Amino acid sequence: MDKHILICLIMSFLLLTGNSEGKETGKDPNKEIIASVGSYNITLSGFSSRYVDYLIGAGVNDNNMIRESILNNIINEVVLYNFDDNSRIFTDTEYQRELKSTQKETILAYLKDQEVYKNITASDDEIRDAFVRVNEMVAARHLYAKTKEEADELYEQLKSGVGFDVLAKQVFTDSVLKNNGGYLGYFTWGDMDPAFEDAAFSLKIGEISRPVKTANGYSIIKVENKVVKPLLTENEYLNKKDHLAQVVRMRKMKPAERAYVKSIMDLEKIKFNEQSVNSVFSNLNFSEPQELKKIGDKHVECASYEGKKYLQFNIENEIRELPLYQKNKIKNTSDLKAVIKGIFLRDTLDNIAVAKGYDTVSVVKQTFKKLVTDLFMRYKTVEVMKKSSVPDSVVYAYYKENIKNFSSPREISVKELVVNNKTLADSLRIYAEKSVDFDKFIKEYSLKENDGDNEFKGYTDLDEYGSIKDSLWNSSLGNIAGPFNIDDHFVLFKIIGKKDGKPLELDLIKDRVAALVKKEIHDSLLRKYAENLRKSVKIKINYDILWSYKVPGLSYK
Secondary structure, rough: OHHHHHHHHHHHHHHHHOOOOOOOOOEEEEEEHEEOOOOOEHHHHHHHHHHHHHHHHHHOOHHHHHHHHHHHHHHHHHHHHHHOOHHHHHOOHHHHHHHHHHHHHHHHHHHHHHHOOOHHOOOOOHHHHHHHHHOEEEEEEEEEOOHHHHHHHHHHHHHHHOHHHHHHHHOOEEEEHHOOOEEEEEEEOOOOOHHHHHHHHHOOOEEEOOOOOEEEEEEEEEEEEEEEEEOOOOHHHHHHHHHHHHHHHHHHHHHHHHHHHHHOOOOHHHHHHHHHHHHHOOEEEEOOOOHHHHHHOOOOOOEOOOOOOEEHHHHHHHHOOHHHHHHHHOHHHHHHHHHHHHHHHHHHHHHHHHHHOOOHOOHHHHHHHHHHHHHHHHHHHHHHHOOOOHHHHHHHHHHHOHHHHHHHHEEEEEEEEOOHHHHHHHHHHHHHHOOOEEEHHHHHHHOOOOOOOOOOOEEEEEHHHHHHHHHHHOOOOOEEEEEEEEOOOOOOEEEEEEOOOOEEEHHHHHHHHHHHHHHHOOOHHHHHHHHHOOOOOOOOEEEHHHHHHHOOOOOOO
16 A cells, blocks of 8 residues: 555544543543543544534534534444444545545645735725725626737727727627626625726726736726715724624735745746647546556656756656546646646645644644544445435335426526616516517617527526526416516516426436435434444443533633
């Protein structure tokens, strides 16, 4: 077995089983043994951490029933880990990879907290500015470009007199933005990309921004209007100050991360051997994405950064050790280069973390302990579900109770008329209900182009219409439904056709139904499985400690 894998397995074993030496003195309340499972001990500190997390996460009050339930869950986890055959999990390649990745991610998360997030502050001026912005609505339009060069070209055209209406037809594929000059309607602070918002709120009405870099590309913004709440009080500000301070700090996190990375290395200076990168990509086995194709060693330089080099052989080994969910993101050579950059960055951050001793900090170890438990239980749950069977009677009952979920989807065919004014939409509905020529209104008024006749154009899954689907379905054929406010536009629908869903035969979907039943009752199946194992294990709970335990942060009379 690989040495690193063996170390990870030993660590996870020790973390899950706790202290098994039985040498607790009882002098330190946090070291008291609250339960023993065979030769494995569960300390009060371990229980306390889990219990407090549950109370906060679930938003429930402390009580003895919940205390016993949480302790029994921990006991079940120890039993499942130590008193069942887990050889398939421990030898599973993907489990081993995730275990190793989890350890690295835990250390790097702590580094990020200490080196980046810890230094983020929110000044009173910033919080007050946020308070003003959440009480202000901005109406704007924009033009989008993928690159700075494209955005600069659009900006020059705007300066030369070309209008948003003309350019929007060139840059947008969305029919609404294409036909309304990129108009976004009204938005407030927190609705849009932070960089987009910062630019929009700083502009005057009628003013146009230079290209703004956002998370998805570049935008050129024109503010059409602003609506400000007329009266803001100091009391309102003080009531919202803590929440706004938290939001301000959160909005700074991504820029702070980018700035920190930039301070330790410039990822854009990584040099690639294009031939080697293409070779690595071709070696990815997309029929089995969890592995690379079996090839011989290729000691060719693949990428380098300031004297540090990665050979193709090194890169392939690194990719082989990535968890499946990360490898599945590699769809092209650009994705592969991003992964290689990530490898360079991770190694740099690993060296910083080790040099600062972050890998030995107690909070890192405790966090890793929780994550290892979660990881093991995720794999164990899947294994137990595969072993468990559900009676046919239960499967049939579930199928009948949820028959709508096992039917082909309801479908509908409609014509759409889209305008940006509710008064106009209301007037058009009145006229449309008196006229059979709905297509005439579409041609004259709609911002979204439709085909020019009322013939059947095909069905669409009703669920795609979201919250208005029931209103559409309940409208009679030939009738007009709406107007509905959708993305600051008002839409009328003419109902052309409807097709009801039909139940699927149980024999054809029995495995799918059984899997859903297991998913719904997986907690009880896992609990029953653990209870069977517990019958052969000596378990002792110290109820005196369990009931007398004082939850940190709570007052007791």
